[in-house]
Amino acid sequence: MKKIWHIGRLDLKLMVRDKAFFFWILAFPLVFILIFGNLYQGSKTDAKASLTVLNQDTGKWGDYFIAKLKSPGIELSVVTTPPGEYFRMLVIPADFSQQIERKASQKLQFKKDSQADLKAGAMADTKIAQAIVKLLAELVMYGDRDLKDFFDSRSPYRDLVTVRSRLPEGTIAKVPSGFDHTIPGILVQFVMMMVLIYGGISVMEDRKKRVLARILYSSASYAELFGGKFLGRLLMGLLQSAILVGAGLLFFRLNLGNIWISALNILVFAAAMASLSIFVGSVLRREEVIVGVSVLAANMFAALGGCWWPIEIVPPAFRALGMVSPAWWAMDTFHQVIFFAKGLETVWPNFLALLAFAAVFTALALRFFKVSE
Amino acid sequence: MQQKILEIKNLSKSYGETVALANFSLDLGKGEVLGLLGPNGAGKTTLISILSGTLRGFSGGVAFKGQDLFADRNLRNLIGIVPQEMAFYEELNAMENLMFWGGLYAIPEKELKKRAQELLTVVELGARAREPIKKFSGGMKRRLNIAIGLIHKPELLLLDEPTVGIDVQAKVSILDIIRDVGRQGTAVVFTTHQLAEVEQACSRIAIMDKGTILAQGTLAELIRIVGEKEIVEVSGEFSADAFSAIIRQSDGNGMEILSVADNQAHLAFADSQAIPAMMQHLFGHHLPISDLKIKSPNLEAVFLKMTGRSLRD
Ligand SMILES: Nc1ncnc2c1ncn2[C@@H]1O[C@H](COP(=O)(O)OP(=O)(O)OP(=O)(O)O)[C@@H](O)[C@H]1O
Numbered sequence A: 001m002k003k004i005w006h007i008g009r010l011d012l013k014l015m016v017r018d019k020a021f022f023f024w025i026l027a028f029p030l031v032f033i034l035i036f037g038n039l040y041q042g043s044k045t046d047a048k049a050s051l052t053v054l055n056q057d058t059g060k061w062g063d064y065f066i067a068k069l070k071s072p073g074i075e076l077s078v079v080t081t082p083p084g085e086y087f088r089m090l091v092i093p094a095d096f097s098q099q100i101e102r103k104a105s106q107k108l109q110f111k112k113d114s115q116a117d118l119k120a121g122a123m124a125d126t127k128i129a130q131a132i133v134k135l136l137a138e139l140v141m142y143g144d145r146d147l148k149d150f151f152d153s154r155s156p157y158r159d160l161v162t163v164r165s166r167l168p169e170g171t172i173a174k175v176p177s178g179f180d181h182t183i184p185g186i187l188v189q190f191v192m193m194m195v196l197i198y199g200g201i202s203v204m205e206d207r208k209k210r211v212l213a214r215i216l217y218s219s220a221s222y223a224e225l226f227g228g229k230f231l232g233r234l235l236m237g238l239l240q241s242a243i244l245v246g247a248g249l250l251f252f253r254l255n256l257g258n259i260w261i262s263a264l265n266i267l268v269f270a271a272a273m274a275s276l277s278i279f280v281g282s283v284l285r286r287e288e289v290i291v292g293v294s295v296l297a298a299n300m301f302a303a304l305g306g307c308w309w310p311i312e313i314v315p316p317a318f319r320a321l322g323m324v325s326p327a328w329w330a331m332d333t334f335h336q337v338i339f340f341a342k343g344l345e346t347v348w349p350n351f352l353a354l355l356a357f358a359a360v361f362t363a364l365a366l367r368f369f370k371v372s373e
Numbered sequence B: 001m002q003q004k005i006l007e008i009k010n011l012s013k014s015y016g017e018t019v020a021l022a023n024f025s026l027d028l029g030k031g032e033v034l035g036l037l038g039p040n041g042a043g044k045t046t047l048i049s050i051l052s053g054t055l056r057g058f059s060g061g062v063a064f065k066g067q068d069l070f071a072d073r074n075l076r077n078l079i080g081i082v083p084q085e086m087a088f089y090e091e092l093n094a095m096e097n098l099m100f101w102g103g104l105y106a107i108p109e110k111e112l113k114k115r116a117q118e119l120l121t122v123v124e125l126g127a128r129a130r131e132p133i134k135k136f137s138g139g140m141k142r143r144l145n146i147a148i149g150l151i152h153k154p155e156l157l158l159l160d161e162p163t164v165g166i167d168v169q170a171k172v173s174i175l176d177i178i179r180d181v182g183r184q185g186t187a188v189v190f191t192t193h194q195l196a197e198v199e200q201a202c203s204r205i206a207i208m209d210k211g212t213i214l215a216q217g218t219l220a221e222l223i224r225i226v227g228e229k230e231i232v233e234v235s236g237e238f239s240a241d242a243f244s245a246i247i248r249q250s251d252g253n254g255m256e257i258l259s260v261a262d263n264q265a266h267l268a269f270a271d272s273q274a275i276p277a278m279m280q281h282l283f284g285h286h287l288p289i290s291d292l293k294i295k296s297p298n299l300e301a302v303f304l305k306m307t308g309r310s311l312r313d
């Protein structure tokens, strides 16, 4: 164990010593974060749907109905004269109360501005429908008694009805955006790229210089040597992650959702990349080739995995294709915990998938890892 | 008889068709400095690789201090190996390298530091301990390479061509280090294809070729193999075949052919009186000779006699 740590620690030290280290590990990813973070910034007006209610009712039922419309997701403004500008407006007619008490049907007018946001509109629609359902339910419960006494009789059924609306399973209600999406995305991309490049090249060079063989001249075993090389690359990935998470917290108010799940996600993903880098450094013999392959693989996996744009906005076929990329599973886990407040009960299959990637990469690394040419 | 530290018995190793070691046997006593002299491809690196435990697929056995070397990994803590390559981290300085390599052995940090400082003085890098290795000369790198092999105070030190590719002065300094290490009681085996080196630094010499030992002993013992003879080195624009054809026509007269190659041949004469007649014979057949040297018996002659070829290729 001590020897594994001794060997692994050195690789991290050598990476930090590299002159270009801080550029690659901090400055470069920050540029990416700024570009993509602003590109996929969520529009703030989406969050709350504005709804104007023109209340022309002369009785009590209009106000009662409006009270049912109030909800945290709706920015409600009630007016009595037609406003000049609105996104969407619900008109309650003058005879609204009379018609209810007469138990007659009536029409509510709903007007939309052509500029109005569709998603916000859908939210308003739902709220209006919910208010109507609630009101109707109360009327049904009230029964045949005279509705004129409704407000005095303190019906025990009042407000007992709640309507819960849910979108069909699997519908994406919210598209992850902003820095909370971009920082994990760039983190995943750079963990791949840096671990593959630095980790791959040093495995190749240590083999060529016979440093790997020399480690085995001591009483260190093959398993300790491999373990040390794995640990070194894992530490590289964790250092890259820590730097970006630190920058995110400091400058971008990064929210990682459940911090433990996010940390575990980073750990497992970095472990998969650590093994992959040993494999890459074992089968490739030239620095330029390793850099080329690493950059290509990291960027392809990043694009497929949804590191650059939210995977939720791409066509389903492309999204399914993304599952071949380990980054996909890491990004999905981030999105689940950061944007959808999900826990281990939802993301455990993602961890299984990442562990499977790690197992395959480790098997390949073990198969091809050698101490001399 | 000295106590044996290393006993190599019938080591054989082939790479496909190529035989690298063929029934190689060798013993080494405590504190002995053995020079293993062999031309390119003789199997020197193969031998060191097997002894280092990183090359498998051989037959035969090796005992270290009476125990099977390959049975117990911990025996490696008692052996130092200096590979032909500069196998260390150029990104680290000399001190950091020694601390890393020493850290692979269970040496307490404080002791390790002290040992590293001592060693850097021994290999004359004391003043350069914290300088970037990239600025080191070839000789300095070679010396650091040796220091790393000594960091854990091994009882046996194996060096593979420790003087390749450096200038004469640097070579002398490395041979001095090797001799000193031997004087401290560490047994040493170093491989080389430089005759002068083994003559200078070794208490015993073994000549190997084609994977096996051809002769071994002290310098004096080896020279006795050639005997009290005069060695004649003939150089010129001739082919090996042409030379052989002409020499066969002479009556020999106690002459021994040590080696014949294109452009150079070596002959040994028990009776120096026979030399002029032989020369007349060669000139008489119009052999284009450009240079003639007469030498007293030396290691080179032994080597030529044993291998039939020159070391300089
Ligand atoms: N990995 C290998 N695969 C195939 N053949 C090899 C391999 N390593 C060495 N050989 C062959 O084995 C023989 C012995 O090689 P070795 O490297 O042990 O010789 P050496 O005495 O160290 O030579 P040199 O002075 O050139 O270093 C040579 O014929 C060489 O070509």
Ligand SMILES: [Mg+2]
Pocket: B044, B045, B046, B084, B160, B161
């Ligand atoms: Mg060699």
